[in-house]
Amino acid sequence: MTASHVNFATFVQTRDRPAPTSINVKRLKGQAIVAQGVEMVYHSGSQDYQVLRGVDLTIHQGDIHLLMGPSGSGKTTLLSILAGILTPTAGSVNLLGQEITQMSREQLAHFRLQNIGFIFQGFNLFPALTASENVEIALKVKGVRGASNRRRQAHELLTQVKLDDRINHLPRDLSGGQKQRVAIARALAGNPQIMMADEPTAALDSHSGHAVIELLRQLAKESNRTVLIVTHDPRLMDVADRVSSLEDGILQN
Numbered sequence: 296m297t298a299s300h301v302n303f304a305t306f307v308q309t310r311d312r313p314a315p316t317s318i319n320v321k322r323l324k325g326q327a328i329v330a331q332g333v334e335m336v337y338h339s340g341s342q343d344y345q346v347l348r349g350v351d352l353t354i355h356q357g358d359i360h361l362l363m364g365p366s367g368s369g370k371t372t373l374l375s376i377l378a379g380i381l382t383p384t385a386g387s388v389n390l391l392g393q394e395i396t397q398m399s400r401e402q403l404a405h406f407r408l409q410n411i412g413f414i415f416q417g418f419n420l421f422p423a424l425t426a427s428e429n430v431e432i433a434l435k436v437k438g439v440r441g442a443s444n445r446r447r448q449a450h451e452l453l454t455q456v457k458l459d460d461r462i463n464h465l466p467r468d469l470s471g472g473q474k475q476r477v478a479i480a481r482a483l484a485g486n487p488q489i490m491m492a493d494e495p496t497a498a499l500d501s502h503s504g505h506a507v508i509e510l511l512r513q514l515a516k517e518s519n520r521t522v523l524i525v526t527h528d529p530r531l532m533d534v535a536d537r538v539s540s541l542e543d544g545i546l547q548n
């Protein structure tokens with residue numbers, strides 16, 4: 296699987312990896328995301344291509360952290376590794392005090408569903424499902440029981456992103472900014488402590504972009520969530536606590 300194939304389906308999917316030898320459950324106080332020595336080598340044909348060359352990164356709880364860098368520098372790859380969607384060639388990733396790089400497939404799938412909300416590049420909504428149904432399906436995957444319960448919770452989440460008047464709209468009948476807010480409501484299903492977003496404002500005009508930025512800021516500051524955003528958008532720098540840039544496979548702070 297490549298970084299460009301990462302979507303909602305791969306996020307909720309489990310994947311093959313060996314059983315763990317040990318899991319470090321020691322909680323690293325105040326640190327939501329700690330990556331150490333992360334390397335990623337892609338193999339295509341007989342060629343190896345090293346995208347990440349030893350990335351170290353610490354993100355504190357409640358912070359909004361921006362990850363910037365030129366196109367092709369490996370931002371989506373790194374975000375996918377930090378979310379446990381891709382396995383790094385080397386290095387470790389600790390989320391909320393747990394080494395996800397040591398987890399079994401099942402443990403990781405469970406951990407991801409409980410703790411991470413992922414907002415994908417280009418919305419990634421199911422086109423045949425309404426706004427509400429797109430959120431309800433995420434709630435179902437996250438183990439929320441009862442169709443009417445899921446419907447009520449989806450309505451609450453869509454109200455939180457100010458889309459309560461659009462719950463029965465299909466994605467094609469929503470604007471770009473509204474679709475992105477459905478994607479955020481879906482990522483909020485299950486109330487995860489960590490939100491990760493891949494270029495959340497890239498496809499939006501200035502007004503919709505501001506609304507999404509304000510929403511991401513609220514999610515971090517009012518609920519002490521950790522928000523990691525991959526972006527090219529300089530407007531997001533106003534709300535960020537920290538910015539790091541990926542260049543030549545290494546992170547510059």
Ligand SMILES: Nc1ncnc2c1ncn2[C@@H]1O[C@H](COP(=O)(O)OP(=O)(O)OP(=O)(O)O)[C@@H](O)[C@H]1O
Pocket residue numbers: 296297298299337338339344346364365366367368369370371372373
């Ligand atoms: N499976 C793969 N095999 C070989 N190379 C790959 C594979 N997947 C991604 N790459 C390459 O790795 C590099 C990093 O890709 P990635 O999608 O992480 O970049 P990015 O920083 O997110 O770029 P963008 O800003 O354009 O979204 C790119 O050069 C890409 O072509």
Ligand SMILES: [Mg+2]
Pocket residue numbers: 370371372
């Ligand atoms: Mg990318």
